[in-house]
Amino acid sequence: MSTLTNRLYRLRSRPEGEVTAENLEWLEETVPELREGQALIRTHYLSVDPTNRVWMSAMRSYIPPVELDAVMRGAGVGQVVESRRDDLPVGSFVVGLTGWQDYCIADSASDDMSFTVLPDPLPAPLPAFVGVLGHTGISAYLGVEFAAPGPGETFFVSAAAGAVGSIAGQLAKRRGARVVGIAGGAEKCRYVVEEFGFDACIDRHSDDWKKQLDDATPDGIDIDFENVGGEIMDHVLSRLNFGARITLCGLVSEYNEYNGGSGPRGIRNVSQLLMQRASLRGFIVFDHVDRYGDIIGQLSQDLAGGVLHSDETVVDGLEQARQTLNRSLAGENKGKVVVKVVPS
């Protein structure tokens, strides 16, 4: 197997703003011989998420930055193609941090190399395991659980057309809340309402998006499922009701700014958190690994029962991963974005 070629990205420098080809070098290397306790995984689908941009930066975050010259970290789903590990038999499909590469060596001695073997037969198509049944779907589930929206409450979601937002809104809707989202562009907004059943979705590119948001939340906002931060979050804060809950899941509008440009914009309306006796909770899905099994089971059932819809945008080719991330950060993608790494 030592003649296998591994196409991969190595992080050469930390991006300022967009991720350039200099920051993330595209290379071909030879896959080394497996040692005892290792398995070789062929990546099928790679998850591309705004949080990848955080991992490239040196900012103080929930996970150590990717080291310079290391293979770019990424979540993926793949198949074991060679193994010297009993827990990862050849042929099994697995999810874990495959990295941005064709092949990854899963070493039992490394914490980062913990993989979960998927059930056989697969309960859903492979891309779902890095989407609605992966970190983004589980994030949506947890965030909705923390905020506990109830009947008659107004649940607001930013980045509503995104991988997390689109699932979060559906879960809140099933709990009886009125669900209002915001997304970039009329087409995405139509998609959020028609595909995912939101009560309303505001186009953030409209000149009067603030007025539209006010009109769509006539009774104020009880829960903010926050994915973007910045100006949108600020306006949402001005609409909070007494005792509002904010689930802080992401701040995608600010990720590009931490290591270049003017720095993050932040929020001005902090006072409304006080005045409305709001509570806010930041959370990261990786802290809740012990819940994954149950949550994936629940979401699989909802998917199979047709009460939960997911939509993966599949981009063909690992060589598209960098630009796909840049497009996600610029708000140009919708739904869950995965890169198909294995050839058809």
Added chain:
Amino acid sequence: MSTLTNRLYRLRSRPEGEVTAENLEWLEETVPELREGQALIRTHYLSVDPTNRVWMSAMRSYIPPVELDAVMRGAGVGQVVESRRDDLPVGSFVVGLTGWQDYCIADSASDDMSFTVLPDPLPAPLPAFVGVLGHTGISAYLGVEFAAPGPGETFFVSAAAGAVGSIAGQLAKRRGARVVGIAGGAEKCRYVVEEFGFDACIDRHSDDWKKQLDDATPDGIDIDFENVGGEIMDHVLSRLNFGARITLCGLVSEYNEYNGGSGPRGIRNVSQLLMQRASLRGFIVFDHVDRYGDIIGQLSQDLAGGVLHSDETVVDGLEQARQTLNRSLAGENKGKVVVKVVPS
């Protein structure tokens, strides 16, 4: 009694920045005849707090703004001097919203006119009932209870020399936390450490206050008892530990800006709330009236036992109230500030 003169302030316009004599007019009026269900209260001490500035503004807050031309709202302690209400006997001392005036008519039909009769004999000097045993002390108690600091944790307090901060730090210290404060000026910092037993206090007027704050919190910050917001809060956020709690009690650095100038600065480091999985809770003491009795009992006991220290700055004369508030907002006062309304 109809010949009694009432000196008072009426809110004529909403301040932009400092509160001017045009915003808050100083008048003399005649006290009207009491009707059935009313009592007349002579204000002895008036509490002057930064939050009074919020009440003067039209901002969306936790309490309706003071209406234009109405007597300025304020918490005070006074004595019933005439009564046509059975629950407020003549001679009893009471606390409640007396307003910024010599005499207030407590009408049983008005919600704002709910007064609590103090025990006889008084368990503490009168000014304490608008300070450590009043809204500010109870706020400190509740905020510390919500954040639940434990042994080995670092508890940070902004406006540490203030009415709330000085009590909050002492209560956290008794729970075993390392307590670090920030205050304006070397003299206030000395006072915070020597009078109130904080482990350290940073002078926010120092050029290198950020470095000093970092040095004083070598293990990071587990709890932020937030009273000021803005740049100080932002730097504190950069020091948060995993699972940190933020008790949002006040935002005094921003109150003067809401209705004039450049607007509130807000916070930039929102990302640290996410990255550190922090939780934040805004609270207002008035929501917890059902707890007042117990808390006042506990704080009285601590005061009597000498394990809790309070310090009231008494400013003589109701005619000083407006400028006293302006000085508090500018950070020129320390400890609890009360205005003595009744002549000695």
